[in-house]
Amino acid sequence: xxxxxxxxxxxxxxxxxxxxxxxxxxxxxxxxxxxxxxxxxxxxxxxxxxxxxxxxxxxxxxxxx
Numbered sequence: 001x002x003x004x005x006x007x008x009x010x011x012x013x014x015x016x017x018x019x020x021x022x023x024x025x026x027x028x029x030x031x032x033x034x035x036x037x038x039x040x041x042x043x044x045x046x047x048x049x050x051x052x053x054x055x056x057x058x059x060x061x062x063x064x065x
Contacts, residue, residue, distance in 0.1 A: 002037060009039070009053050017049045 009015050019027050031041045031049050039051040 010055055013055050014052050017051065019047045019049060021047065
């Protein structure tokens with residue numbers, strides 16, 4: 001799953017991930033996993049985690065506040 005996420009985020013830089021209500025781990029634990037593998041957790045809203053990783057090959061970058 002992380003390989004698919006890396007492939008997507010290398011192209012788009014920003015990704016919204018929905019956490020199912022029947023997930024055994026909490027949203028915070030999942031966000032910690034993303035942080036530990038090199039993604040920046042931008043925000044946790046409800047059941048969604050928004051992650052970011054800069055694409056150094058891209059000419060245009062997303063500006064985070």
